[in-house]
Amino acid sequence: MRGSTGTGRGARRRRIAGAGAVTAAALAALSLAYAPAAGAVTPTLATADYDCGTWGAGQARLTATQDGTRATVTLRSSVRTPLAVGADTINATLTFAKAGGGTKAFTGTRNPALPARGPVEIGPLSATVAPGDSLNSYFAGPALTMSIFGFPVSCDAVTSQSPGPFVF
Incomplete structure (x- = not known):
């Protein structure tokens, strides 16, 4: 019955996995923000x-x-x-x-x-x-x-x- 309250190992794994996914998404968004613009001429x-x-x-x-x-x-x-x-x-x-x-x-x-x-x-x-x-x-x-x-x-x-x- 412990798993049914959301406090067992399965719930903990889901929270860790969810936090990892949020962190990965944040890092991906930051890398896009700092990436050079596609199709930009150099030098200008x-x-x-x-x-x-x-x-x-x-x-x-x-x-x-x-x-x-x-x-x-x-x-x-x-x-x-x-x-x-x-x-x-x-x-x-x-x-x-x-x-x-x-x-x-x-x-x-x-x-x-x-x-x-x-x-x-x-x-x-x-x-x-x-x-x-x-x-x-x-x-x-x-x-x-x-x-x-x-x-x-x-x-x-x-x-x-x-x-x-x-x-x-």
């Missing part, structure tokens, strides 16, 4: 030098984001526009070299309004990425092409990205 910020011919040359800051297979890159350059440029009027393609071969192009017509002699900023430019895509500066042709007021502007990458390629 890189720099590289570009030469845009008569528009100038200099360092650009590249900021990348990722949401599943959708990725964006925003470029802020030390290259300056000679004239004021309205918002969302620069049609741009930023091409990266993929590790293992091939390229990945990020495209869009997004930019803030730029004052005359202000630094060129474009993006976010978007593309679809696959897990493990590793993207770095593209050297086999123009890395950045822009159409500003209908005039084509081509920029060549001069350096690889620092601290390293974007890995999605």
